Structure formats: structure tokens, C-alpha cells
Amino acid sequence: MTTSITRRKLLKTSASVGVLAGTGMLAAPAIAQSRLIKIGSYGGYFEDSLKQHVYPVFTEATGIAVESVTQPDSTSWLQTMSQALSAGNIPADLSMHTPVNIIKAGRLGGILAPIDPGRIASIDNVGESFLSRQGDSLLGVGALSFFYSMVINTDEITEEPSSWADFWDSSRFEASLGLPKSVNFHFLEVVAATFLGGTDALRTHDGIIAAVEKAAELHQNVALWYTGESQMEQALKNFDVVGGMYFHDVAGLMAADGHPVKSIFPREGNVIDFNSWTLAQGSDKQDEAYEFMAFSCQPETQAIMSRMIGTAPVVDAASTGLSGDELAAVTGTPAIHVPYEVYLDDETFINEAWDRMVSQA
Amino acid sequence: MTASTLPQRSVLRGIGVLHVAAVLVLAVVPFLLVFAISFGHKVEGAAWVWGFELTNYRRFFVGTDYPDSVSLLYLKYLWYSVWYALVAAILAVATAFPFVWLMTRGSRRAQTVWLVFFLCSLTFSEVFIVMGWDILMSNRSGLPMVFQETGLTDWLKENGGLDLLREWGLATPRNVRFKPSEFATILTLTYLVWPYAVILLYPPISKIEREVVEAARTMGASPFTVVRTVVMPMVRTPLVGAVLLLFVFLLGAYVTIAVFADPSKHTLSISVYEAVRGSTLNAPFGSAQAVVLLLTAAAVLVIGQRFLSAKTGGH
Structure with a gap:
């Protein structure tokens, strides 16, 4: 592990x-x-x-x-x-x-x-x-x-989310989620795919700001903005978080190890990198x-x-x-694609806009 | 002047020159480099190039999108750097002081044992200490589990205590939660420098003669009054000095903040690291932040110095 x-x-x-x-x-x-x-x-x-x-x-x-x-x-x-x-x-x-x-x-x-x-x-x-x-x-x-995917703790979350939008529901996920602290883990793409009609929305400053503002609404539900992958792994194992975004294949390995963790492909899909x-x-x-x-x-x-x-x-x-099971362990559909150029042309802007949201500054 | 002193002098002078050169190379040059890089130019989507522009400093104070919008993000980081370091340094010195006072009242042998113990504890690195506290505050292996297993969580749920803790950010609807929180951050930072506080305070406090205290006691002062009016004024300078030293030490804390502080309460040391080593490779902006942090530390030291000399000057 x-x-x-x-x-x-x-x-x-x-x-x-x-x-x-x-x-x-x-x-x-x-x-x-x-x-x-x-x-x-x-x-x-x-x-x-x-x-x-x-x-x-x-x-x-x-x-x-x-x-x-x-x-x-x-x-x-x-x-x-x-x-x-x-x-x-x-x-x-x-x-x-x-x-x-x-x-x-x-x-x-x-x-x-x-x-x-x-x-x-x-x-x-x-x-x-x-x-x-x-x-x-x-x-x-x-x-x-590889995929950054939606994960949940199957002991605590009995009603499986069908959409990323469910994470915004505080009656279900207050102080419960683990999300990446770095913009490079592409949670903004999830927001854009779920609420802004696709990741192309991130190609303008207005689109980035709209996505960031939507993400800001999650603060009440986020228990951990993880900086390292192992931090999220520990938090999932400890029940410090009961849902969030994590690596599809690692979540599968954790489940195979007996942890109540499941990777889900919701309606909007997961981010492929x-x-x-x-x-x-x-x-x-x-x-x-x-x-x-x-x-x-x-x-x-x-x-x-x-x-x-x-x-x-x-x-x-x-x-x-690869067999059906072997494929399911590493991949799924649909896939949310990353507009990579944005991370270069608007490098400083997207980084600072995201950091401001995370820091509530 | 005898014949032998001349070569001795030139040897000493040589050592002196080497010393100055070493200080220049090891301390001044890296600083000048950081200072020079802080004026460099970041190329979007690439690395950075040498230059002379104040963009990085402007970004620090008003954000990259200025004048379209103003961001106080980095000032907020700076505030938390100062806040954590100052609170933890004061807490460490304030709690170490009574301990050292009682320790110096003990036998010579007991004092030695305590001091050796604290010297040994200095070998623990920040990473090691943070790991320990991380386990202690984890949901399934630490305090929250104790709360859950002893029924304390259920009791808190019944009488509304858990809701109050939720408002303070110290609980989820399911159980208490101590990390990330300011509480855990400051606790760990205080713990980190506590042995230093003890070792810094031990020499001045142990020098206070028992007779002075006994004289005050025989004149009718309570033990508390003795400490407040006799002991404290005698060690004011070492107390403030210890706070300042620990403050500067804690300004650079990284692991504790990264693990225990919520990102909305992160510090400049995290931000500097992310700028320089993170995906953006923005060394100029990282350097600018480092320069501001350094100037802030210097300002706090100057203020502390003023405070001390004003106090002692008033005597």
C-alpha cells in the first residue's frame, strides 16, 4: 500500500x-x-x-x-x-x-x-x-x-452520490470532504464540468473566476485540503474525511486492503491525466x-x-x-479532459485565483 | 615587541580574514542572491529570467490581478506567520518560566537530570514531533477516539457541546476533530520550542539567589508577590530575549503548518516553498516573499530591542 x-x-x-x-x-x-x-x-x-x-x-x-x-x-x-x-x-x-x-x-x-x-x-x-x-x-x-476520481467512505456514506454536485450539499457532507490543495490536481475541471458546461469554460479569466467562486461554496464541507497524497490516504483510513477526490487506482488498492473506500464515476465523470x-x-x-x-x-x-x-x-x-475487472481497476467513463494550455498561458492567474479561494483571502 | 609575536599576529590576522570571507560567502552572498532574484521576471508558462522589476513586490501586497482586483492573500500569509510564531513563543516562555523556577528550587541532582532530559529531547526533529502529535490527534488513533469510546462524544452531542465545537471548527457532525486547527498548530509549535525555552531561561533564573527571595518572604510578601515583584523584574531581559529568539525560530516552521493548519491559515514559509519548488518555478516571487518575511522578522526584533531598552532605561 x-x-x-x-x-x-x-x-x-x-x-x-x-x-x-x-x-x-x-x-x-x-x-x-x-x-x-x-x-x-x-x-x-x-x-x-x-x-x-x-x-x-x-x-x-x-x-x-x-x-x-x-x-x-x-x-x-x-x-x-x-x-x-x-x-x-x-x-x-x-x-x-x-x-x-x-x-x-x-x-x-x-x-x-x-x-x-x-x-x-x-x-x-x-x-x-x-x-x-x-x-x-x-x-x-x-x-x-490515470484518473483523479470521486471517492467515498462506504461505511459512512450509504447513499452513493450520482453527481459531483452532491458534494455541495451540506446536509450530507458538512466537514466531510478531502480535496487537493493544489490547483494542479484539477478539481477546477470537476467544477467546470459539473456547473459550467465543460472544461473549456476555464479558457477565460471569467470562466476561471466563476469556477473558483463555485468551488468556494464547498468550504463548509471540506475537512481537509490535502497537500500530499499520503495525507489524503491517512485521512480516508482514519475517517477524518468520508469523501473527496483521490486517485482511482489507489482507492481501488485501499479497498482491496479492506478499507471501506470506493472510487465512483459520477454522471460528469472523473478527471483523466x-x-x-x-x-x-x-x-x-x-x-x-x-x-x-x-x-x-x-x-x-x-x-x-x-x-x-x-x-x-x-x-x-x-x-x-485486459479483463473487465482489470479495466475497471484502472479506468472508467466518462473522462473529464484538462485544458493544459490554461495552466501555462494563465499560470500565475489560475494559481493565485485558486489559492485565494482555498485561503479564503 | 618580541620576535615571536609578529608571525603570531599575522596568523591571527589571516584567521580573521578567513572568518570574514566565510561569513561573506556563506551568509551574505546567498542573501544578496535571493534579494537580486526577487526583482526577476517570471515568464508565463516557462521559468524566470533576470531583470529589474517591482512586480513581485507589488504582487505580494495587492495580488497579480491588480488593478482589476486587489488580493491580500500574501499579507494574510504574513499575518499568520507572525501570529503563530508570536503566540507560540510567548506561550512556550510563559509556561516554561514557572517550570524552570520550580526546577531551580530543586536539588542540584534533580536539576541536572531535568536539563539532560531536555537536551536529549532537542534531538527530535520537527518531522518526528509533528508525526507524534498527528497520531495523537487522529480520528481513529488519538484523542477523538478516546472521546468516542468513553462516551464523551455522545455526551457532547446531547448537551449541545458538539455544536459549539463545530462552530469553532473543532468538530464534525460525527465527532470532535482537532486537525486542521489553530489549536493543533499552536500547540505543536509551542511544544516544539518548549525545551529551548527551558534551556534559555535556566541560566538567568538559576542565578537568582535564594537569599533575595527569602528576604522578601520574611518581609511578608506572598510567594506569588515575590515572583511578580522580585523575580520577574530580575529576568525581564532574558524573558523577552527568549520570546524574540523563539519567535524568529518559529517564523520558518514548515512541517507543523503544512500538517496542522488549514490552508486558509497557512503561512509565508509554505507559500515561499510552493513558489520556488512547486509547479510554477517562480523563484522571483518566492524570493520577494522571503525578503518581506526577513524584513518583518528584523522589524519585530528592533521593536523588541526598543521595548527592552526603554524598560531598563526607566530604572
């Missing part, structure tokens, strides 16, 4: 320890193999799972050895890459990044190399929404996706990198990741061969 939490904690871009950034490079194993690629991923359970379940399959299929590089997260890894590249080093040939940071890297320039989709035969498997483009060039290929493989500028392991991305886009690889790591596939679910 704890390990899966560590993994997801590191999936988030915020609040992590940058000191760890370089450790993966220092611990480079001396493998005398002709073909080798350095692949970065978020350290902890997640990286361990990739090393245990995914990389060996790739090496067996292609003969290319993988040297795993530990990333603390996406945001500070972008900084690390930027500094290393300007010093002439390639910290990792392939790195994992969030959609927002890929756009950010595209704007900063000189960090990520454009990916030629023509060299990835299996790329057609991947849904268009999981491909990050900057103008005409492709900078990120979806690696995995994803992470992508990106190619470092100047990497001389292009062939190997393309082979790995092609491997990652195969339904079989996506199925391994869903079973072993709990991520949702970025390819058509039907092609993965």
Missing part, C-alpha cells in the same frame, strides 16, 4: 525532493552491452515497477539494455535536464514528463527534441489526446494515464529511443503496465486484452 502511494506522490509535479535528481546517474551499472539507452522515470515504486516488469520485456524483445535514471518528478527534472544539456550532458535519452511541462519545455526550447511519428509504427494505437504537439512537431508520446515519453535534445540514442517508444505504444505493453503498476492504457482499451 505504502509503496503505491510513494509512486503516485512522485507522479505529481509538485512538492518533491530535487536532491534525488542526480542519484540515478551516479548509480549507473557497468553493463557491457552494445546497445544501451538511459530512460528516466519517477523514482520509488513507479521506477521499480518499470525496472521489474517493463524494461526486461523490452530488452528481451530488442536486445537493447535499459539504464534506469531516477527522476524526482517532472518539473524539477526539466530544470535538471536544462542545466545538464547546456553543460553538454544528456542525463537521460528518454524522460517522463507531464503535458504541462512538455508545453513548457517546448516554449523554453533546446531541451526536448522533436519526435518523428513516422519512425514509430505503433503510434497509431495511441489516442490523439495523448500526443503532445508544439506547432507541427511532436514532443511527447503518451506513456500512461497522463504522462509522456520525451526525447532529450542531442541524444545519440535515437534509434534505441524510437524502438522503446514503439514498444511502449503496443497494447501488450500497456496491458503489462495496467496490471503491474495500475496505470490506465493510452491505447484503445479493447485492444489490450
Whole structure:
């Protein structure tokens, strides 16, 4: 249980320890193999799972050895890459990044190399929404996706909510909910999807303010604005909160551990987010990198990741061969999509508007 | 002047120069860097670049959307930084004082044991202490469970006490709830610096001669009057000094606030961290907030100093 939490904690871009950034490079194993690629991923359970379940399959299929590089997260890894590249080093040939940071890297320039989709035969498997483009060039290929979903405590909440709007009902949820404190956990998208006709409403300042004001009405019902994922996990286990927003797959793992926790897909759906493989500028392991991305886009690889790591596939679910139960553990419908550009073009505005709401300032 | 003193002098001078250089490199340069970065320019959707603009300071006082709207968000953070640190520092010193007073009245051996005990407790980090209190105040493993199991919760529900606690933010409709709350935050911060308060107050209080107290007692003063009119004036400076020191120490508290304070009552240390290390990578704004926090700490220290010298000057 704890390990899966560590993994997801590191999936988030915020609040992590940058000191760890370089450790993966220092611990480079001396493998005398002709073909080798350095692949970065978020350290902890997640990286361990990739090393245990995914990389060996790739090496067996292609003969290319993988040297795993530990990333603390996406945001500070972008900084690390930027500094290393300007010093002439390639910290990792392939790195994992969030959609927002890929756009950010595209704007900063000189960090990520454009990916030629023509060299990835299996790329057609991947849904268009999981491909990050900057103008005409492709900078990120979806690696995995996951859901922020509605969770409840089944001991305390007997009447299952059918809509996110139910959370606004104080007669049912006074001082009961756990919601993320950071705007980057996309609760605003839930508000927009529930009350403003969709997440496109967030593309204007007025829309952001409307969503923030609607969220402010929840204060009476929120018992915890969690800053770390483990904080919410503890609060759910302790009954400090009896509902809220949390990770779909982790809630499923908690339920499997015997906790009265359930993840629900209400009428409006849950927020889907994803992470992508990106190619470092100047990497001389292009062939190997393309082979790995092609491997990652195969339904079989996506199925391994869903079973072993709990991520949702970025390819058509039907092609993965996952059973109904296996799919339900990692995914659901409908999905609320995030307008990522808003978090860049209106970065300061959306952050401060949200923080003011949370702080009641 | 003998021959041997010359090289000794130059060695001493060398050490002095090294000392100054070390202070410059380790303390002044980082500060100047933070100060310089605080004027930098944040690029939306990217990182930041060097520059000279007052945008970050303006944002601190009126928000990013000014003049379309005014936000006092960061002033509120600053207020809570000062509020928590001041209240917890005063509480720690106020409660440590009677304890140290009684301790110094005890035997030498007992005093030593207490002091060693407090010195040992200083090895607990903030994280460790916060974890402990977190468990103590958790719904299913701490005080709320005790309330529930002993029937205290039901009793509170019957006589309306729980409704009152709900108004104070210390209960849900189901049970009492101590976190997040100002109560838990200040309690933990006070606990955090309590050993320091004891260790800071011990030397001045232990120096107070028993004869002075006994003289006052024989002249008919009650024990309370003795403490108020004889002991307190003698240790006023160390008392205020201890409050100021603990105040500055607590201004930077992070873990306690992050765990126990409601986000509507968060402090600048949280906001600085989120600006610098969070997803926005806005080091200039984080630096501006840090500079304001530093200036505030300096202002409080100056006021404390004035207060002390005015008092002692009046004698």
C-alpha cells in the first residue's frame, strides 16, 4: 500500500525532493552491452515497477539494455535536464514528463527534441489526446494515464452520490470532504464540468473566476485540503474525511486492503491525466529511443503496465486484452479532459485565483 | 615587541580574514542572491529570467490581478506567520518560566537530570514531533477516539457541546476533530520550542539567589508577590530575549503548518516553498516573499530591542 502511494506522490509535479535528481546517474551499472539507452522515470515504486516488469520485456524483445535514471518528478527534472544539456550532458535519452511541462519545455526550447511519428509504427494505437504537439512537431508520446476520481467512505456514506454536485450539499457532507490543495490536481475541471458546461469554460479569466467562486461554496464541507497524497490516504483510513477526490487506482488498492473506500464515476465523470515519453535534445540514442517508444505504444505493453503498476492504457482499451475487472481497476467513463494550455498561458492567474479561494483571502 | 609575536599576529590576522570571507560567502552572498532574484521576471508558462522589476513586490501586497482586483492573500500569509510564531513563543516562555523556577528550587541532582532530559529531547526533529502529535490527534488513533469510546462524544452531542465545537471548527457532525486547527498548530509549535525555552531561561533564573527571595518572604510578601515583584523584574531581559529568539525560530516552521493548519491559515514559509519548488518555478516571487518575511522578522526584533531598552532605561 505504502509503496503505491510513494509512486503516485512522485507522479505529481509538485512538492518533491530535487536532491534525488542526480542519484540515478551516479548509480549507473557497468553493463557491457552494445546497445544501451538511459530512460528516466519517477523514482520509488513507479521506477521499480518499470525496472521489474517493463524494461526486461523490452530488452528481451530488442536486445537493447535499459539504464534506469531516477527522476524526482517532472518539473524539477526539466530544470535538471536544462542545466545538464547546456553543460553538454544528456542525463537521460528518454524522460517522463507531464503535458504541462512538455508545453513548457517546448516554449523554453533546446531541451526536448522533436519526435518523428513516422519512425514509430505503433503510434497509431495511441489516442490523439495523448500526443503532445508544439506547432507541427511532436514532443511527447503518451506513456500512461490515470484518473483523479470521486471517492467515498462506504461505511459512512450509504447513499452513493450520482453527481459531483452532491458534494455541495451540506446536509450530507458538512466537514466531510478531502480535496487537493493544489490547483494542479484539477478539481477546477470537476467544477467546470459539473456547473459550467465543460472544461473549456476555464479558457477565460471569467470562466476561471466563476469556477473558483463555485468551488468556494464547498468550504463548509471540506475537512481537509490535502497537500500530499499520503495525507489524503491517512485521512480516508482514519475517517477524518468520508469523501473527496483521490486517485482511482489507489482507492481501488485501499479497498482491496479492506478499507471501506470506493472510487465512483459520477454522471460528469472523473478527471483523466497522463504522462509522456520525451526525447532529450542531442541524444545519440535515437534509434534505441524510437524502438522503446514503439514498444511502449503496443497494447501488450500497456496491458503489462495496467496490471503491474495500475496505470490506465493510452491505447484503445479493447485492444489490450485486459479483463473487465482489470479495466475497471484502472479506468472508467466518462473522462473529464484538462485544458493544459490554461495552466501555462494563465499560470500565475489560475494559481493565485485558486489559492485565494482555498485561503479564503 | 618580541620576535615571536609578529608571525603570531599575522596568523591571527589571516584567521580573521578567513572568518570574514566565510561569513561573506556563506551568509551574505546567498542573501544578496535571493534579494537580486526577487526583482526577476517570471515568464508565463516557462521559468524566470533576470531583470529589474517591482512586480513581485507589488504582487505580494495587492495580488497579480491588480488593478482589476486587489488580493491580500500574501499579507494574510504574513499575518499568520507572525501570529503563530508570536503566540507560540510567548506561550512556550510563559509556561516554561514557572517550570524552570520550580526546577531551580530543586536539588542540584534533580536539576541536572531535568536539563539532560531536555537536551536529549532537542534531538527530535520537527518531522518526528509533528508525526507524534498527528497520531495523537487522529480520528481513529488519538484523542477523538478516546472521546468516542468513553462516551464523551455522545455526551457532547446531547448537551449541545458538539455544536459549539463545530462552530469553532473543532468538530464534525460525527465527532470532535482537532486537525486542521489553530489549536493543533499552536500547540505543536509551542511544544516544539518548549525545551529551548527551558534551556534559555535556566541560566538567568538559576542565578537568582535564594537569599533575595527569602528576604522578601520574611518581609511578608506572598510567594506569588515575590515572583511578580522580585523575580520577574530580575529576568525581564532574558524573558523577552527568549520570546524574540523563539519567535524568529518559529517564523520558518514548515512541517507543523503544512500538517496542522488549514490552508486558509497557512503561512509565508509554505507559500515561499510552493513558489520556488512547486509547479510554477517562480523563484522571483518566492524570493520577494522571503525578503518581506526577513524584513518583518528584523522589524519585530528592533521593536523588541526598543521595548527592552526603554524598560531598563526607566530604572
